[in-house]
Amino acid sequence: MRRWAILCAVALTAAAGCGGGGPAGSGSGKLSDGKVVFGVLNDQSGVYAQLSGKNSVEAVEMAMADYKAKYGDKAVVKELAVESVDHQNKPDIANAKAAELYDRKAVDAILDVPTSSAALKVADVAKEKKKLYFNITAATTDLTGKACNKYTFHYAYDTYMLANGTGKTVTDQGAKNWYLVYPDYQFGQDMTASFEAAIKKAGGSVVAKDPAPFPNASGDFSTYLLKAPSLTPKPHVLGTMQAGAELVALVKQYNEFKLREKGVGLAVGLMFLTDIHSLTPDALAGTTYTDAWYWNYDLKSREFADRFQKETGTRPTFAHAANYSAAMQYLEAVQATGTDNADEIVKYLEGRTVEDVFLRNGKIRAEDHRVVHDAYLAQVKPSKEVAEPWDYVKVLKTIPAAEAFRAPSADCKL
Amino acid sequence: MLDIENLSASYGEAQVLRGVSMSAGKGEVVTLCGRNGAGKTTLLRCVMGLLPYTGRVSLDGNDLARKASYQRARLGVGWVPDDRGTYATLTVAESLSLRVSKDGWPLQRVYDAFPNLYARRASAATKLSGGEQQMLALARVLRMGSRLMLCDEPTEGLSPLLVEQVGAILRQAKEHGVTVLLVEQNLHFAATVADKYYLLAEGEVRPTTPDDKELLTYLGV
Amino acid sequence: MAQHIFNGLVGGSFLALVALGLAVIFGMLRVVNFAHGAIYMLGAFLALSMPSFWWALILVPLVLAAGGMVLERTLVHRLAKLDPLYNFLLTFGLTLIFQDLVKWRFGVQSTPYPTPGGLTGSVDFGAFDFPAYRVFVLAMAALICFGVWFLLSRTRVGLIVRASTERPELTQALGINVGRWVTPVFGFGCALAGLAGVLAAPMRAVHPLMGADLIIVVFAVVVIGGLGSIFGSVAAAFVIGVLQALSEAYLDSALVSQILVYLVMAVVLLWRPSGLFGREESPA
Ligand SMILES: Nc1ncnc2c1ncn2[C@@H]1O[C@H](COP(=O)(O)OP(=O)(O)OP(=O)(O)O)[C@@H](O)[C@H]1O
Ligand SMILES: [Mg+2]
Numbered sequence: 001m002r003r004w005a006i007l008c009a010v011a012l013t014a015a016a017g018c019g020g021g022g023p024a025g026s027g028s029g030k031l032s033d034g035k036v037v038f039g040v041l042n043d044q045s046g047v048y049a050q051l052s053g054k055n056s057v058e059a060v061e062m063a064m065a066d067y068k069a070k071y072g073d074k075a076v077v078k079e080l081a082v083e084s085v086d087h088q089n090k091p092d093i094a095n096a097k098a099a100e101l102y103d104r105k106a107v108d109a110i111l112d113v114p115t116s117s118a119a120l121k122v123a124d125v126a127k128e129k130k131k132l133y134f135n136i137t138a139a140t141t142d143l144t145g146k147a148c149n150k151y152t153f154h155y156a157y158d159t160y161m162l163a164n165g166t167g168k169t170v171t172d173q174g175a176k177n178w179y180l181v182y183p184d185y186q187f188g189q190d191m192t193a194s195f196e197a198a199i200k201k202a203g204g205s206v207v208a209k210d211p212a213p214f215p216n217a218s219g220d221f222s223t224y225l226l227k228a229p230s231l232t233p234k235p236h237v238l239g240t241m242q243a244g245a246e247l248v249a250l251v252k253q254y255n256e257f258k259l260r261e262k263g264v265g266l267a268v269g270l271m272f273l274t275d276i277h278s279l280t281p282d283a284l285a286g287t288t289y290t291d292a293w294y295w296n297y298d299l300k301s302r303e304f305a306d307r308f309q310k311e312t313g314t315r316p317t318f319a320h321a322a323n324y325s326a327a328m329q330y331l332e333a334v335q336a337t338g339t340d341n342a343d344e345i346v347k348y349l350e351g352r353t354v355e356d357v358f359l360r361n362g363k364i365r366a367e368d369h370r371v372v373h374d375a376y377l378a379q380v381k382p383s384k385e386v387a388e389p390w391d392y393v394k395v396l397k398t399i400p401a402a403e404a405f406r407a408p409s410a411d412c413k414l
Numbered sequence: 415m416l417d418i419e420n421l422s423a424s425y426g427e428a429q430v431l432r433g434v435s436m437s438a439g440k441g442e443v444v445t446l447c448g449r450n451g452a453g454k455t456t457l458l459r460c461v462m463g464l465l466p467y468t469g470r471v472s473l474d475g476n477d478l479a480r481k482a483s484y485q486r487a488r489l490g491v492g493w494v495p496d497d498r499g500t501y502a503t504l505t506v507a508e509s510l511s512l513r514v515s516k517d518g519w520p521l522q523r524v525y526d527a528f529p530n531l532y533a534r535r536a537s538a539a540t541k542l543s544g545g546e547q548q549m550l551a552l553a554r555v556l557r558m559g560s561r562l563m564l565c566d567e568p569t570e571g572l573s574p575l576l577v578e579q580v581g582a583i584l585r586q587a588k589e590h591g592v593t594v595l596l597v598e599q600n601l602h603f604a605a606t607v608a609d610k611y612y613l614l615a616e617g618e619v620r621p622t623t624p625d626d627k628e629l630l631t632y633l634g635v
Numbered sequence: 636m637a638q639h640i641f642n643g644l645v646g647g648s649f650l651a652l653v654a655l656g657l658a659v660i661f662g663m664l665r666v667v668n669f670a671h672g673a674i675y676m677l678g679a680f681l682a683l684s685m686p687s688f689w690w691a692l693i694l695v696p697l698v699l700a701a702g703g704m705v706l707e708r709t710l711v712h713r714l715a716k717l718d719p720l721y722n723f724l725l726t727f728g729l730t731l732i733f734q735d736l737v738k739w740r741f742g743v744q745s746t747p748y749p750t751p752g753g754l755t756g757s758v759d760f761g762a763f764d765f766p767a768y769r770v771f772v773l774a775m776a777a778l779i780c781f782g783v784w785f786l787l788s789r790t791r792v793g794l795i796v797r798a799s800t801e802r803p804e805l806t807q808a809l810g811i812n813v814g815r816w817v818t819p820v821f822g823f824g825c826a827l828a829g830l831a832g833v834l835a836a837p838m839r840a841v842h843p844l845m846g847a848d849l850i851i852v853v854f855a856v857v858v859i860g861g862l863g864s865i866f867g868s869v870a871a872a873f874v875i876g877v878l879q880a881l882s883e884a885y886l887d888s889a890l891v892s893q894i895l896v897y898l899v900m901a902v903v904l905l906w907r908p909s910g911l912f913g914r915e916e917s918p919a
Contacts, residue, residue: 049743184889211889219839223883249840487810
């Protein structure tokens, strides 16, 4: 047994040692190594695997194919590759894997990275290695606040956008008193803070807020659901900041405890198409939430969704579309500048207005690297209104890019 | 009835028994003496099938080599272990019904013979006194109707009155044709029941008698 | 307060059923089955493929009992003579295999499962009302725990299992074929975990890692109750369930409810190293 342990230790040290190899040189004005490599770093097996996961790798591959098709012989990038790594939502793993991707796999840009605490680690690595990082699925505004840096872009959404959409709208509709339940880690705490601010601004109040263990070992939220109707004043709405499988469990139990019948509505902080699919639309019918993108919004998004479905068998979430978009915009930048030098790409992207299947009225802000775009207030349809599979949502209103995101924060010094 | 031929056993590197041969006839009480650590318990465990050995152990001429210990028990080998083998999770009554045979003593007879056990029948076996536990171990084997009883120091820690009772039970068993292999340090007690004696020393066994000078010196009596 | 205690008992039900199986298996085989959480998860997923919840309640435990017995015969029984490290490697390896099989077949997404018809309403307890399904879960768990207690303490099979669990060698020497009971007991333990999985499907998220999350707490519960002590495991499960519910309801820190079970474990181990109801292992 002892021998095994030693063997493992030796193997591990060896691997770590190799990881410390010198940075891949990045000559300016040309592709450093003749090719562009994307690193998709996300949850491929856990609670967030379905909303992004392996299918985001597919989305990036679609972008690569589209780039080749678009530029053909004129393409600056002759060789394209994608590396995908499972970070299991653990910050330390994300940290180590990000360094490995940049150093050993010659990755030019890391994409995705759900789980805010992990995303912040990767931002540090990107800054240290001076390599690009497009965050898609982490929500913390710190990425464009105190933790912002020159090489990190925050793409799809953030806690401010969600709170500002959902918190404000639901309060405006008359649900003044809120009870907030959130997973007790960076994302949940950020979301709760953002929601509180948005609710107060709209004239509502937070009756109570409860942090729930994360990850929730039992998948049980019944304590909070029991508590909700007995709070004084009785909340009009329960705002949940849980995501993925935890959200699924919570909504299941919300219905089980018949809170809607007891006069406590449901607002969801962050929801993905895959969550609605898991729960069936009836479990969520009438729930409003803020969406960064919807596959059946218009013909352009639908066309992308059809292709995506051909590749993966399911409809894309906004995370999938955003991964596609980020990869595509990066390749466009390389094409335009003729280099994969990170500093020059940053210079090219900063302040640029962009329009693609995901980014509507998109703009890459130079001040904080927030990528702003139109967001949507969406409502889950009851199943009898669902005309085709996966078309679970009605877009109530478009929130213009200028209003959807917060103004650049003073905390951010690039 | 019981024949042991050239039996050797060891714990890892340490060989404890080196070619032991002995026998016990039907209805005989055979006493096995030896110093502490001589290997008496080891020998009984081999006969019971709880320890691997080389050599041959046979019951009525049938080799037991391929029999697991539960099969040996069913063939009529009963074990009264040196630690009394009491269960914490079983009551006295349950311990007495773990395995019973129609040849064995009925429950009532056990309770008549050991009123203490009757009084404590609903308690956990480990809550009994040492002497009571010893009675229980013996009674358990009587319930099974064993033809060969392997008794590992059954009188240890018993009051003279109870020692006498155990003697009576062994004599009774003997009259019914039960063979007893008795490991015993108390030669006075052994003398009241034994038909023959063996001495186990240096991993080997040889016949002896209770007045054998050599035996007495060896045991330090 | 009453409603939170009641709710804690419901949460404790799952812990109890899974811990019970774990304890029975450990007692009889001296194997810590790290795959028990995965079997709970398989129970929930198998429920998806059954014609109805009620069928699942009967069939899934049977299927998992059979599967468990095959597993015991083919793999687990080989652990008997090996270093405990192999116990960990095998059962943990099985966990990963089961999880990946389910991921491959069903994806990583939570799968919907409706509350069984007839149990969608609420039960009025005067001071509070409670979802009927949860009342049913608690009743089922209580029934099963009582049934297992009855089986173990009042039947001949139970007598043999208790004796074999406590002193396998002695019991063998007293004429009982201990080995014959090992496989059924393993199957039975798996069936209990599977049943808990079926019960969880309508009220929790059904996803491949649901068991991995649960099993860690169950281990703590089993250690608190006393490894191998069946009564201890069940009692500890309900106590932990209630403590967890109360801490979530009345404390403002998720951290406390999250580490509560480990705190209790640490305290119990310091105070009684063999657990609340555990006995020191006999040296034999
Ligand atoms: N499980 C074991 N592993 C290793 N050695 C053992 C084991 N059991 C006994 N021994 C050793 O084997 C030898 C014989 O032991 P055994 O118990 O058979 O002696 P005994 O004659 O019954 O002694 P006593 O009169 O004290 O009961 C001793 O030296 C003992 O230390
Ligand atoms: Mg001895």
